[in-house]
Amino acid sequence: MKMNGKLVGYTTLGTNNLKQAKIFYDSLFENIKEIYSFEEKNRCVIWANDKGNSIFGVFKPHDNKPATPGNGSMIGFSMDSKDMVNELYFKAINLGAIDEGCPGFRDDRFYGAYVRDLDKNKIVFYHYDDEN
Secondary structure, X not given: OOOOOOOOOXXXXXXXXXXXXXXXXXXXXXXXXXXXXXXXXXXXXXXXXXXXXXXXXXXXXXXXOOOOOOXXXXXXEEOOOHHHHHXXXXXXXXXXXXXXXXEEEOOOOEEEEEEEOOOOOEEEEEEEOOOO
């Protein structure tokens, strides 16, 4: 069995307000050159990298029930540096996210910052620091 060198192909979160979620994540990712977004039939918004091998989306639930955040669920966004972790954390807070853990080392190498988006989904911006 082969997995094309990756464990996860894409991740999605539910939203109750697609328009607000699009504004939040478009604003959050606006300075990352490799990322583009597109909408699908007023049901979801997808963000992907130029290679199409890293995909994130927000969806209105298919069953038409309210989207709810998962208890213990979290999406991790890998950043190129600690500065980028800090930048996206503070940007998310300014866009209305809720603080779930300020930027800092969680162990010898893992530098992370945690927030909940507008739908209360937990996300982490992280960087593995090889110098520490």
